[in-house]
Amino acid sequence: MNQELGPIASILRHVVLLFGALIMLSPFIVMIVTSLKPQSEILSADFTLWPKTWYAVENYRAALTSTPLLLYMLNGVIVTVAIFVLQVLVALPAAYALAKLRFRFRGLMFGAVLLCLLIPMHATAIPVYVLLFKLGLLNTYASLILPFAISVFGIFLMRQFFLTVPDDIIDAARIDGMSEFGIVWRVMLPTAVPAVIAFGIFSVVAHWNDYFWPLIAVGDRNLFTPPLGIAYFKLDEAGTNYGPLMAAATIAITPLVIGFLLAQRRFIEGITFTGMKS
Amino acid sequence: MSETDQQSSCAGHASRRGAVEIRGLTKSFGAVSVLKGVDLRIAPGEFVTILGPSGCGKSTLMRIVAGLERQDGGEILIDGGSVDEMRPSARDIAMVFQSYALYPHLTVRENIAVPLRMRELSAVQRLPGARLLSASARRAVREADRAVRDVAALLKIEPLLDRKPGQLSGGQKQRVALGRAMVRKPRVFLMDEPLSNLDAELRVHMRAEIAQLHRSLGVTFIYVTHDQAEAMTMSDRVVVMMNGMPLQIAPPEEIYDDPADLAVARFVGSPRINVLDGRVQGGGIAAAGVVLPLATGLADGTSVQVAIRPNRATLDPAVAAPRVSGRLVHRENLGSDLFLYVATEGSAEPLIVRQDPGIAGRLAVGEAAEVGLPVEHVYVFDAEGRRIALLASDARRRAHG
Numbered sequence: 001m002n003q004e005l006g007p008i009a010s011i012l013r014h015v016v017l018l019f020g021a022l023i024m025l026s027p028f029i030v031m032i033v034t035s036l037k038p039q040s041e042i043l044s045a046d047f048t049l050w051p052k053t054w055y056a057v058e059n060y061r062a063a064l065t066s067t068p069l070l071l072y073m074l075n076g077v078i079v080t081v082a083i084f085v086l087q088v089l090v091a092l093p094a095a096y097a098l099a100k101l102r103f104r105f106r107g108l109m110f111g112a113v114l115l116c117l118l119i120p121m122h123a124t125a126i127p128v129y130v131l132l133f134k135l136g137l138l139n140t141y142a143s144l145i146l147p148f149a150i151s152v153f154g155i156f157l158m159r160q161f162f163l164t165v166p167d168d169i170i171d172a173a174r175i176d177g178m179s180e181f182g183i184v185w186r187v188m189l190p191t192a193v194p195a196v197i198a199f200g201i202f203s204v205v206a207h208w209n210d211y212f213w214p215l216i217a218v219g220d221r222n223l224f225t226p227p228l229g230i231a232y233f234k235l236d237e238a239g240t241n242y243g244p245l246m247a248a249a250t251i252a253i254t255p256l257v258i259g260f261l262l263a264q265r266r267f268i269e270g271i272t273f274t275g276m277k278s
Numbered sequence: 279m280s281e282t283d284q285q286s287s288c289a290g291h292a293s294r295r296g297a298v299e300i301r302g303l304t305k306s307f308g309a310v311s312v313l314k315g316v317d318l319r320i321a322p323g324e325f326v327t328i329l330g331p332s333g334c335g336k337s338t339l340m341r342i343v344a345g346l347e348r349q350d351g352g353e354i355l356i357d358g359g360s361v362d363e364m365r366p367s368a369r370d371i372a373m374v375f376q377s378y379a380l381y382p383h384l385t386v387r388e389n390i391a392v393p394l395r396m397r398e399l400s401a402v403q404r405l406p407g408a409r410l411l412s413a414s415a416r417r418a419v420r421e422a423d424r425a426v427r428d429v430a431a432l433l434k435i436e437p438l439l440d441r442k443p444g445q446l447s448g449g450q451k452q453r454v455a456l457g458r459a460m461v462r463k464p465r466v467f468l469m470d471e472p473l474s475n476l477d478a479e480l481r482v483h484m485r486a487e488i489a490q491l492h493r494s495l496g497v498t499f500i501y502v503t504h505d506q507a508e509a510m511t512m513s514d515r516v517v518v519m520m521n522g523m524p525l526q527i528a529p530p531e532e533i534y535d536d537p538a539d540l541a542v543a544r545f546v547g548s549p550r551i552n553v554l555d556g557r558v559q560g561g562g563i564a565a566a567g568v569v570l571p572l573a574t575g576l577a578d579g580t581s582v583q584v585a586i587r588p589n590r591a592t593l594d595p596a597v598a599a600p601r602v603s604g605r606l607v608h609r610e611n612l613g614s615d616l617f618l619y620v621a622t623e624g625s626a627e628p629l630i631v632r633q634d635p636g637i638a639g640r641l642a643v644g645e646a647a648e649v650g651l652p653v654e655h656v657y658v659f660d661a662e663g664r665r666i667a668l669l670a671s672d673a674r675r676r677a678h679g
Contacts, residue, residue, distance in 0.1 A: 168379035171346050176458075177367035177396035190383035 035059050035246035042242045055243060060251070062244035063233075069248055071222065072229035073255070079144045079225060080207045084200055086149035091199075092192075095158035096184045100170055110159070116152040122212065129216055143217040144225070148207060154199050161195040162188060197266040205256055226252035295357055296322045296465040296498030298343065303352035305338055312338045314522040315352070322357075325492050325499040329509040330519035331545070336502045339519075340468050343500065344373050356465060367396065372459035373468040376475060378451040380443040386454050387426055387439040393462040394422040429457045449480045456491070467492075469501045473508060485511055506546050510534065518542045540663035543585055549617060552629045553585045554602075556658075563658065566602040566624025570653055573669040582666065583659045588630040590655035593618065594637050599650035604629065606647045611635070620647045 029049075034042055038055035041048075063069055097103070098110050128147050129138075137143045165188060173183045189196065211227040218224065224232075230252060233245035298320040305313040312335045320326050328336040341347040343354055345366035354361050361369045372393070380389050395404060402408060403415040430436045433453045443451055452472060459467060472488070473481045489512045492499050503509055509516045510530045517527045518541075526538040537543035543551045556565035558580040563570045565584050574582070592599065604622035611617075616635045619628040629649050641647060658666045 166377055166379065168375040168377045169381065171341075171344075171366075172373070172375060172379035172458075173381075173392075174346060175344060175366045175371070175373050176393040182396075187381060190381075193383075 031246050031249055034242055035250050037243060039241065039243055056247075059243040059247040062241070063247035063251060066244065067229050067232050067248070068221075069226070069229055069251060072224045072226045073252065075141075075223060076208050076225045076252075077255075078141060080204045082141070082145045083148045083207050084203050086145065087151040087154045087199075087203055088196060090150050091154035091158050092189060092196075093181065093184050094155045095162050096180075096188055098155070098159045099162035100165075100167070101180075113152050113155050113159075117156060125213070125216060132217065139218055139220050139223065141223065144214055144223070147213065147217075151199075151203065154203070157199050158192060158195060161192050165191055194266050197263050201260060201263060204259070208252075208256060294322055296320075297355075297357050298466055298498060298500065299355040299358075300339075300343070301353050301355070303339065303342065303354070304350045305335070305342060305347070306350055312522050313342075313349070316519075316522070316524060318517060318524065318527065320498060320500065323496045323498055325489070325501065325512060325514045326517060327501045327503060327509040327513040327515075328517045328519055329503060329506060329545070332504055334519045335522040336504075336519050337470055340373075340470055340500060340502045343466075344371060344468050345369050369466075370462075370464050371466045371468055372462055372464040373470065374452075374455050374459050374472045376471040378443070378455040378475075380451060380454055380458070382443050385440050385442055386430075386435065386446070386457075389443065389454055390426045390429060390457045390461050391422050393458060394425060395419075397462065398422060425461050426457075429461045432460070433457050448476050449484065452476065452484060456488075460491075460495070464497065466498045466500060467495075469499065471503050471505075472501075473503075473505070481505075481508075488512060506548070510546070518545060520545075537657065538665050540583060540585065540659040540665075543657060543659075547587060549588050549630045549632075551585045551587055552591060552625070553583055553627075554622075554625050554629075556582045556584045556624075558582060566622045568600045568602055568651075570600050570651065570656060572653055572656060572658055574658060574666050575669050576666070581661050583661070583663070585657045585659065586651055586655055588617065589632040590652060591629060591631045592650045592652065593620075593631055593633050593641070593647060594650065595648070597650050597652060599652040601648040601650050602629070603646065603648050606641055606643050606645050609641075609643060618647070620649050622649070 033049060033051065036054060036056045036059070037051045038053055038058070041052060041055075094113075098106065098113070132138050132143050132147070137146070169187060169191075170183055173187050178186060208225075209227060210225070211231070214223075214225045214228050218228070226248075230245060230248045233248060234240045298318075300316055300318040300320075303313050303316040304311070316335075316339060318326075328339060330336045338347060342349045345361065345364060349362070356369060356371075381392065384392070398418040398421070399408075399415060403412055403418070409415050409419055426439075427436070430439055433456060435450065435453050435457065438446060438450055438454070443454065446454065452475075455472070469488075473484050476484060485508055488499075488501075492512070501508070501512065510533075513530055515527060516530050516533045517524045518533060518539075519525065520541050526533060526542045528536070528538075533542060533546055537546070540553070544553070554565040556563040556570070558564075558574055558576045558578055559569060560578070561571065561573050563572050563574065563582060563584060570584065572584075574580075576582070602622050602624070604620040606618055607621045607628050608619035609616065610619075616633050618631045618633055618641065620631060621628045631649055658668060660666055
């Protein structure tokens, strides 16, 4: 991989990468550009990258005032943070047990975890909906949070990471007087911070952006998450109002982009599992 | 441990704590029997090394003593009380691991303080900010800080206290691991090959340091290793273990000079001991074409094995001894020692003789050589490798001194 490439190969490689990046970024570029244009210009036949008339203030004001977008974002924060905290509380002890403790049926249990990875959320949506209905929890924060409290992906990811933690450290912690849960929170969690952050980004992005489940579980506007709020512009009787819609979308993804940029290095560390070298 | 206890142990007196008794210990992993009934008594303050090749069960034995593994049968007593039902931390022991096992996210200071924090502080007092509210927590933390500093001073790691383990060299990590074990002043120190990950020079240095540490602490040490040099240089007694059984438990000199089993004789000593196949004949043993005057009392024709250390075999013609003739096939000059490899008829492997360069200095490879086997230094083993006592052994015993 690291062998020296000639200048032509090097240029070619960058061209390919740039092209790929452009394809990935183009929806975002269109989104931002559209959020700066008036409706007439958005719907005109010729597409320009640079707005002819600036309509940013009007669009963003509409996005923030015609719906309680900030409330939706607060809802989004409450739901995603609660989901992530619960997922970590469940996944770390489970992953520790699967990676480091010896008990009967451990292989079978891990097999069950892997099997659950294969089941799409949509397959269980109806039973979960019925369950929440019977519990009387529909149309609450709990209905947005509880179905995701156990993440099999989280258990799997953390288990793979914990396998790389040397057994001696766990034995040393036992001799030093830590309980098994003490080991999970005081030894495993600190060594697994990169993996937890990587998992956190997956989890937060998935649930911040989730449209499917909140649409089913919640009808009360005060419980809307950002994707439902954005969709409001589309449901408007006057037809889709693209400028404020794109402005709202831009506002909605901003926290994620900032969060990713801040945690980028840790994120990549976690994915490539190079956190434990010492 | 009170202040006075601590002082007396620091002054080098063996403390009365730390007697370990292992009774009939057995352990299997699946169908593999790892420990086959191990008995061992260790006196307070003793340095006992468990020596054996990898897979002999020595690490398992130590993990059972530590409480990290549960035995299938037998019991462990520390200071007369059974610890079988106790958690590792309740046994009042400390363990040093081959991989050091430091907590990578904590500084050296925090690493060493962990056992004290876990023992002295309750779960609530360990919460961040608890120190602001509880005077007893403050006192415990202050005392732990002092204990950490004392240990760091003793091990000369004070400048490292605020570093993370990732920033330390192997030798420094080893010291921190020792510090974490010492800080709780345990009854028994368990060490599982603590020097194997160090380079050769540092290993020799740390050997001396651990022996010194044992003298100054006066605490029981149980040390597991496959390195005979570590076992011979540091221990009060050595347990040579093979296939889940102790073959011999004795002081290092006795392990070397008076091996109870051929496997022990082969495992300890470098270069390896010379072994010849022999057969009882008349009042002696015929081996490699000569008859050694060694009375075993066994029937004629019984096969035995005779063994002699390279430093006891000789090429010096002035020494009166039965001689085996052969041919020099290889010589190794280490400066202080000269090792000569002599091929003989009775043995598949050449005999190794350690000699002063003065006596065999001019002997060239390919020349005939006569290896003298002074009978008072020859060990006789039966076909299974067990040592055979010789009948007229008075002269031998005296020769040993």
